[in-house]
Amino acid sequence: MGLCWPLTMRPPPKAVLIALADMANDEGFCWPSIERLCERTCYGRTAVIEAIGWLESVGIVRANRTNGRKTTYWVEPEKFAANAAGEPSLNAPNQSATRTGPPGVPVRHTDGTRPPRGPVPVRHADTNRHRTIKESKPPLPPAVAEGAHTSHRNSTETGPADAEAAASAADFEVLVAMYPRRKALERARRAWVALAPDAALRQTILAAAEAQASGAEWQRLRSEGRDHLIPMLSSWLHGRRWTDxxxxxxxxxxxxxxxxxxxxxxxxxxxxxxxxxxxxxxxxxxxxxxxxxxxxxxxxxxxxxxxxxxxxxxxx
Known part of the structure; x- marks a missing residue:
């Protein structure tokens, strides 16, 4: 949502865009109803629908209406192309005050528990807040931000920690190579990482696995074609079977x-x-x-x- 605030556009599209971004998940998807957007923005149904159409025309929002019951919206602020699509003139009618009912009927309030209090005043943007956000440094895109964090982390990580992690990964590959039953290896890798064995424990585990793999019991099971009776490596690690x-x-x-x-x-x-x-x-x-x-x-x-x-x- 932070990428949406600095964008310059008229109030109705801006309010709808912020509402969609606020409801979107980590992938930028959301599926609110028009009524929900009206409640979140305080604009009428017509204004919200026109705002969505304009946001689609400039590429900042994509809508998938193939479901038939609900519309899925994708919010993509980095694709904003207001100049290419042509933003409506500032002299165009302000849809924020457009009625959705016939004249003479009180304006409908979204909160059904409150009685009507006359026409709903047009909401004005907080110009001070808008100016502050525009002057602030825009947030980095996810990929750039991740690269910055990674660079900082790499500069502060110590060499011994990297060497220990590499040695642990190498010992796990040795363990996999000597273990007679090679199934569910990703589960075994997670068990190994959770165990986080130091160098001494890794050597103990490797020696125990080698001894059990060449022991008479497992050799007999393998010669009889009953390898399935040998525990999977993940179960072997989880049960601390190297202590047998x-x-x-x-x-x-x-x-x-x-x-x-x-x-x-x-x-x-x-x-x-x-x-x-x-x-x-x-x-x-x-x-x-x-x-x-x-x-x-x-x-x-x-x-x-x-x-x-x-x-x-x-x-x-």
Missing amino acids: EAPVPAAVAAAAGATPGAPWDATRSGIEAMGEALGLGRWDEGAFQAGCGRAFPVYASAVRRAREAKGGNHAH
């Missing part, structure tokens, strides 16, 4: 005391037994609780990589 005990590849069941045939990474004890066998020791839960040790999924991933480095058939 990490699965582990299948040869330490005997050393861990697990059921014969079960994968060695089916239990925490199996993982720690393999870690001890490979010289990595057991997981230091106390250090993790104190904030100076690694999470269990990270430990489990290290054990798995060490075992694979020694050979897939190593069972000690």
Whole structure:
């Protein structure tokens, strides 16, 4: 609406234009009735209709009447072309005082609760207000204003924040690449942004996802064609599934005391037994609780990589 105030035109079109702009949504659309515009502008029906016709002729308002029941108006103040269309002469009759009923009948008031008080006085524009608005700096168009804000924001943003955001986005792409079920990725991206993990948590999440993706349970589901039983990435993030005990590849069941045939990474004890066998020791839960040790999924991933480095058939 701020773009409409500085425009120069006669009072009836100006009042109708301001009323339309005030009722328009963010895209510039509105659909008021003629009666509603009469109430908002205090002009008669004839004056309002003629004002709309003039606004359409100069390009500042577009009207779509194909609905049959209501008219949709588009307010486009940047397309105002009063000089090209020819604005009515200032000596033309002032429609603001035009009657819509026969002579001798009191002028109809829009407020039905008030009795008629005689002719409605012609509303005059506040010349001081108009002059003040014209002298003030007109507001920037949306695109220019957005560019100005962006420029100011870019000049004040710090480099480390940009680097952290880029690193987080890159880690999310790594997570998507390793995760076995790639559906609803936009939902997963929103969950990742809402989680806002720091660098340490991102590494924990990546290690846990890698461990679970290569674990016996998910590998079995994939080999059986039942990938739909693997949770979607968005659900996995929302449920903080990286805190689950990490699965582990299948040869330490005997050393861990697990059921014969079960994968060695089916239990925490199996993982720690393999870690001890490979010289990595057991997981230091106390250090993790104190904030100076690694999470269990990270430990489990290290054990798995060490075992694979020694050979897939190593069972000690």
